[in-house]
Amino acid sequence: MTPKKRSIVEAAVVCFAERGYEATPTIDIARRAGVAEGTIFRHFEGKKDLLLRLVRPLAANVIMPAALGEFADVVAEAKGDIETIMRTMLHRRIAFVRRHAPLVRILLQELPFHAELRALVGEQAIRFVAVAEPVLMEHAGAAGLRPMQAIRLFASVAGGYLIFSSILAPDAGWDDEDEVNAIVQFLLRGYGIRS
Amino acid sequence: MTPKKRSIVEAAVVCFAERGYEATPTIDIARRAGVAEGTIFRHFEGKKDLLLRLVRPLAANVIMPAALGEFADVVAEAKGDIETIMRTMLHRRIAFVRRHAPLVRILLQELPFHAELRALVGEQAIRFVAVAEPVLMEHAGAAGLRPMQAIRLFASVAGGYLIFSSILAPDAGWDDEDEVNAIVQFLLRGYGIRS
Amino acid sequence: MTPKKRSIVEAAVVCFAERGYEATPTIDIARRAGVAEGTIFRHFEGKKDLLLRLVRPLAANVIMPAALGEFADVVAEAKGDIETIMRTMLHRRIAFVRRHAPLVRILLQELPFHAELRALVGEQAIRFVAVAEPVLMEHAGAAGLRPMQAIRLFASVAGGYLIFSSILAPDAGWDDEDEVNAIVQFLLRGYGIRS
């Protein structure tokens, strides 16, 4: 990737995150990138291509790394300890989202308007559910929750924290360690695993 | 409100929900409303004004009805029973979101791009926290959760259910009664109120 | 047709005839028409649509009026006299081309680049040949010319005069009566009808 292309990408991330894809003119991206407008179109087929190249790789990894191999590793390493599994997974997702915060923001903002992105994320979600369900239900079965409920609750709690800490109030000085602890204990009790 | 104005509003809701505010031309709204394009500008100062008039009243009510008086009523009526409070509140919020699903969708989609809306919702949130915190902490204090954590978890779980059931998979045949039960039991256990 | 639309059409005819379709920017048409650029696109779907609407009706009439009914009329009226038929047809085609000189010019200029126009004119030509061949061969058969040769020669001679007198040297003061006489006599001799 040439430096010009990189600077276009960086400028686009900032612009799309701040004002949204539709409201960002390509000339603004060009100016912020210190590049002529035409240069954008040498490197990307069009504005939409630029968006998708930014966000597609992410869409395949927001929920879990592409192949979900990671999840299997975590489970194996944790030797089946559900608390460790949750804690590890949360920490990894938090790290991922923190690292790509503006891109995650763009992804969330544009998801409603681009079917391709929805399909990509949906596919990820289905794969994740298939893998996570047995592990979760093995422990949480006692609480009388149906599998999809259990997973949805987990996703809500995890997603909620990420949205609060990364997007709604990113400057509130979050102590991830502490918050993850609180979340995990809450989940364990909620699932009836701990009292 | 004249019938023309009403049909403009209805058309705008559909269009903004489907394609987003920026991607919707006023001519599309006019056509769907069965009205001349100019008529929109007789009733609204501009496209943005149309959006805000649609969504502003909602922004002041998504979290809780405007004055939050409702919350006090619920608490009073429930005679302090936290389970009843939660259940009632969830049912009311669900009813509200179901009734205004497309508008809620627009609000969520446009929140990142319109400071005014963010301010409105933020203000609501602060008021809600101020009122809900003492009630919630009175019961959930035992679990070692800080007030903001407890409220965030509640918001995540409630919001998660609404987003899943209203936006992500609105046609999945949700049994609200059943789901609210599951959520409330989960929350009670998570807060350490029930074992 | 509103006056604005008419002035757009008139401006487009001048511009396309002078500089060609590809080399004419829509802004030039707008300026010459005394109209905003956007107005063009209210009346026409795009630049190409503007060209085709100008030139399509012509393409269906350059060779002979649309249904070719005219040709039958001429033949009937001339009571089979081939000289009268030729003379009348030439005069009518000349009148037609004179009346639409700039449009004919545009048609000729753009024919090589727009398959639709080629198809239209080709279709006309086939119809014309089908109708004209028997009439022409009835008289010209003696000269040993094959039908397509006879028709091609007629078309060349007629088309040649029109191109010279309308496009190459429109200001040379042509005496159509005299020229048609010369052409008809030339053709009659060439076909072996007169010595």
Add this chain to the structure above:
Amino acid sequence: MTPKKRSIVEAAVVCFAERGYEATPTIDIARRAGVAEGTIFRHFEGKKDLLLRLVRPLAANVIMPAALGEFADVVAEAKGDIETIMRTMLHRRIAFVRRHAPLVRILLQELPFHAELRALVGEQAIRFVAVAEPVLMEHAGAAGLRPMQAIRLFASVAGGYLIFSSILAPDAGWDDEDEVNAIVQFLLRGYGIRS
């Protein structure tokens, strides 16, 4: 001429003939030539210069070879036999156009838009008329045609055949020998030279 320059010229001929000068981007020429876009501008001052260098030499030769010396040769060799003169000239022009068909096509297509080309061809035409007129009128005088009419008819018939056989229907399997015979006999009769 280096091989790169030659391949640029060849690519330009194909592109300009197919899509026209204005509608052909330089990048297309470069790609078809297997050359970098910049290379075109090392060998030609610009796109227009490329067109003119292609077509200028032709413009000076379409009607008759440059100095028209050829015409004198033909006349001398034919010992004044007008039929032989016509036949030979037609065959030579046909051979020339066949050899340079795409270039001739470009010339015809661009003639209306480039004054320089028009001037070049016009000059040729004037020279040709000056030379051909006495020869033609010596024989065709009897028919009562004025010199310009006689020459125009010859040009129309010859040009007509070339356009039909080279451009409109190049794949129709033309028998030039046969067609030239038909044309010459037609002309001779038309000019009143043969009955």
Add this chain to the structure above:
DNA sequence: GATGAATGAGCGTTCATTCAT
């Protein structure tokens, strides 16, 4: 109030041309 033709700034994109390598 309602219309819809008209506007023109602004959009995404193309392309002939330049120039550092």
Add this chain to the structure above:
DNA sequence: TATGAATGAACGCTCATTCAT
């Protein structure tokens, strides 16, 4: 000599907004 990334003016077209009717 040849390259191809970079340029930026110019293009066709869209759209929120105005205003005469």
